[in-house]
Amino acid sequence: MPAANKETMETPAPPIVQREFPYPALSLGVPGGTLGYVDVGAGRPVVLVHGNPTWGFLWRRVMAALWGAPLRLLVPDLLGFGRSTKPRSLAWHSVEAHGRALAAWMMALDLRDVVLVVQDWGGPLGCWAAAQGTPRVTAVCLLNTAVVLPLRFRGTAFHRLARLPVVSDVAFRLLGFPLGVLGRAQADGRSISGEVANAYRWPLRHLRDRAGPLALARMVPDGPGHASVPALGLVERWVRGFPGPIELVWGRRDPILGRALKRHRAALPEARVTEVDAGHFLQEEAPEPIARAVRRLAGLPDD
Numbered sequence: 001m002p003a004a005n006k007e008t009m010e011t012p013a014p015p016i017v018q019r020e021f022p023y024p025a026l027s028l029g030v031p032g033g034t035l036g037y038v039d040v041g042a043g044r045p046v047v048l049v050h051g052n053p054t055w056g057f058l059w060r061r062v063m064a065a066l067w068g069a070p071l072r073l074l075v076p077d078l079l080g081f082g083r084s085t086k087p088r089s090l091a092w093h094s095v096e097a098h099g100r101a102l103a104a105w106m107m108a109l110d111l112r113d114v115v116l117v118v119q120d121w122g123g124p125l126g127c128w129a130a131a132q133g134t135p136r137v138t139a140v141c142l143l144n145t146a147v148v149l150p151l152r153f154r155g156t157a158f159h160r161l162a163r164l165p166v167v168s169d170v171a172f173r174l175l176g177f178p179l180g181v182l183g184r185a186q187a188d189g190r191s192i193s194g195e196v197a198n199a200y201r202w203p204l205r206h207l208r209d210r211a212g213p214l215a216l217a218r219m220v221p222d223g224p225g226h227a228s229v230p231a232l233g234l235v236e237r238w239v240r241g242f243p244g245p246i247e248l249v250w251g252r253r254d255p256i257l258g259r260a261l262k263r264h265r266a267a268l269p270e271a272r273v274t275e276v277d278a279g280h281f282l283q284e285e286a287p288e289p290i291a292r293a294v295r296r297l298a299g300l301p302d303d
Contacts, residue, residue, distance in 0.1 A: 033085025051120020055082025080212025099128030
């Protein structure tokens with residue numbers, strides 16, 4: 001591991017994080033700040049990238065389901081989330097800025113023959129990073145994400161709220177939206193409640209650190225002229241032309257991206273698709289099907 005890595009000095013994490021996500025918190029300097037991540041196990045590298053507004057804690061149940069397999073599990077926190085640096089300017093955030101940070105991290109760790117597992121914004125950002133330079137990713141698992149542009153940009157009430165002047169700043173920055181209502185995107189709201197909900201709020205407990213969720217919500221295109229569209233077009237071209245195996249594991253009860261499965265299935269007809277009775281953050285509700293897909297992509301028995 002590069003000498004630049006170190007354990008981060010943090011305010012003690014909540015008990016549930018210490019209990020269920022007890023892995024050493026590492027950090028590495030990248031363009032835009034310091035990227036926090038977890039790196040455990042040995043074997044073929046598996047990179048698990050979260051989206052908005054979560055952090056690496058989201059992957060803990062998938063990691064537990066993969067424990068003991070000959071895999072090196074690497075879980076980065078996007079800049080603005082988790083234990084990573086939190087840029088305070090909304091203007092910093094873009095597909096390219098996040099992608100460059102992830103690409104620099106992968107290159108610094110010299111990751112090769114990677115199984116890339118992505119959800120929500122982790123899909124476009126992880127795939128943009130994978131599309132840069134020498135191919136390092138050789139298998140991809142997509143979970144309730146958007147790496148294929150829609151024919152029409154409809155958006156959701158969530159994304160329309162994020163574009164309202166003043167109101168969006170109050171909701172996202174002052175009130176910490178949507179961290180308090182993640183359970184509403186689930187098939188079973190109890191899957192993100194109590195201690196688990198507190199674990200998701202913990203990294204963004206300070207008002208000054210809450211630019212990330214609002215910025216990523218605004219990064220979702222509302223039309224063909226949106227600033228994110230060129231980079232997302234690059235992502236789509238990379239995914240459509242990807243020569244390695246791809247699997248999709250999709251929560252059919254996701255109110256945000258559940259319907260996006262149709263266009264991804266059409267764009268990737270060779271991909272194996274597993275539909276599960278789960279919501280947007282399906283890692284909480286269906287870790288075993290995800291783990292089985294990862295094992296298949298890594299060339300391991302999926303039992």
